[in-house]
Amino acid sequence: MSFSVEQLACHPKFVSSLRFLAEALRDRYDSGPRIARLLASHQRWLLTQTAYALHLEYDPAVPGSGLTVVKLRDVITQYRVASRNTVLSYVEELLTYRFLVPVPGVVKRPRRYGPAEVSHTAMISWYLANLAALDLLDDGNRAATLATHPELIDLAQPRMARRCLETTAWREPPERVGLFLWTEAGGLVMDHLVSRLDMSTEVDGRVNLGRIDTRAIAAQFMMSRTHLQRLLRKAVDGGSLGWYDESKKTHLWMSRDFLDEYCRWQAEKLATVDEAFAWAQSAAACAVSEQ
Known part of the structure; x- marks a missing residue:
C-alpha cells in the first residue's frame, strides 16, 4: 500500500521526512551544483521530469515518440508551465552542458535526444532520496529495492x-510556496530552510530556523545576495517567515501555517512518487510471471 496525500500531510513524522529529503538534496547540490539546479525551481523541475519521461516513453x-523539442514543447505548453522559447532555451542549455545528447544514428527531424549518463545517474539519485524519505515514515524498503533494481x-x-504534471495542486504551488519555487534558486533556499527545522523549538506557531547568513547562502547557491534578501523580505511580508531581531535580521523563524502549507504541497508529489513506484514493482513482477 502506498501513502495517500492526506496520510502523508498528517503523518507525525512527515516534517522530519521532509527535513531528511531537503538535506539529501542539498548534499546532491554540493556534489554537482550545475545539474542539481535543473530541479532547483519548480518550472525546471517540471521541464526536467517531463523531458526524462518522454525519453523513457x-x-x-x-512516430514522433521520445524526447524531441517539439514533443516537450507541446506537452509543457499544454499545461502552461513555460513558453515555447523557454522550452527551446532549456533544451539548448542541456545540450551545451552535455546533460542531454542526440540519439546516435537518428538524423531525421524532429531530432530525438536522450539523457547523458550523468543525467540518468542524477535522476536515480533523486528518486532514491524521495523513496528514502518515504521509508522513514513506515520503515519501508523502497530505496533499497530501487538500488537493487535500478531498471524500475x-x-x-x-x-x-505525468501524474505530477497533470495534478493542479502540485503543478501550481500555493502562492506563498510558489514565491520560493518559481524563482531560479528559490527551491534551493527552501530546502536550506527546511533542513534547519527543529520542531522542538516551536512556540506560538513559530519554528526557530536559527542564525541565517544571507551572504553565505547566496554564495553557495550562486545567486545574488540582493535577490535572496528580496525573496526573504517578500516571505516575511507574507507571514511565512519572520525575524526574531528585525533590526539586525540574523535569526529567522518559519510560521507553522506556512510549514503546513508546504507539507501539503510536498505530500502531493511524494504520494505520486510512492504510487508510481508501487505500480512499477507490480508491473515488473507481472512481466516476469508471464515469461
Whole structure:
C-alpha cells in the first residue's frame, strides 16, 4: 500500500521526512551544483521530469515518440508551465552542458535526444532520496529495492512525472510556496530552510530556523545576495517567515501555517512518487510471471 496525500500531510513524522529529503538534496547540490539546479525551481523541475519521461516513453512503433523539442514543447505548453522559447532555451542549455545528447544514428527531424549518463545517474539519485524519505515514515524498503533494481526507474518515473504534471495542486504551488519555487534558486533556499527545522523549538506557531547568513547562502547557491534578501523580505511580508531581531535580521523563524502549507504541497508529489513506484514493482513482477 502506498501513502495517500492526506496520510502523508498528517503523518507525525512527515516534517522530519521532509527535513531528511531537503538535506539529501542539498548534499546532491554540493556534489554537482550545475545539474542539481535543473530541479532547483519548480518550472525546471517540471521541464526536467517531463523531458526524462518522454525519453523513457519512446516507442519505435509510434512516430514522433521520445524526447524531441517539439514533443516537450507541446506537452509543457499544454499545461502552461513555460513558453515555447523557454522550452527551446532549456533544451539548448542541456545540450551545451552535455546533460542531454542526440540519439546516435537518428538524423531525421524532429531530432530525438536522450539523457547523458550523468543525467540518468542524477535522476536515480533523486528518486532514491524521495523513496528514502518515504521509508522513514513506515520503515519501508523502497530505496533499497530501487538500488537493487535500478531498471524500475524506467517504469516509475514516467508515471510519476505525468501524474505530477497533470495534478493542479502540485503543478501550481500555493502562492506563498510558489514565491520560493518559481524563482531560479528559490527551491534551493527552501530546502536550506527546511533542513534547519527543529520542531522542538516551536512556540506560538513559530519554528526557530536559527542564525541565517544571507551572504553565505547566496554564495553557495550562486545567486545574488540582493535577490535572496528580496525573496526573504517578500516571505516575511507574507507571514511565512519572520525575524526574531528585525533590526539586525540574523535569526529567522518559519510560521507553522506556512510549514503546513508546504507539507501539503510536498505530500502531493511524494504520494505520486510512492504510487508510481508501487505500480512499477507490480508491473515488473507481472512481466516476469508471464515469461
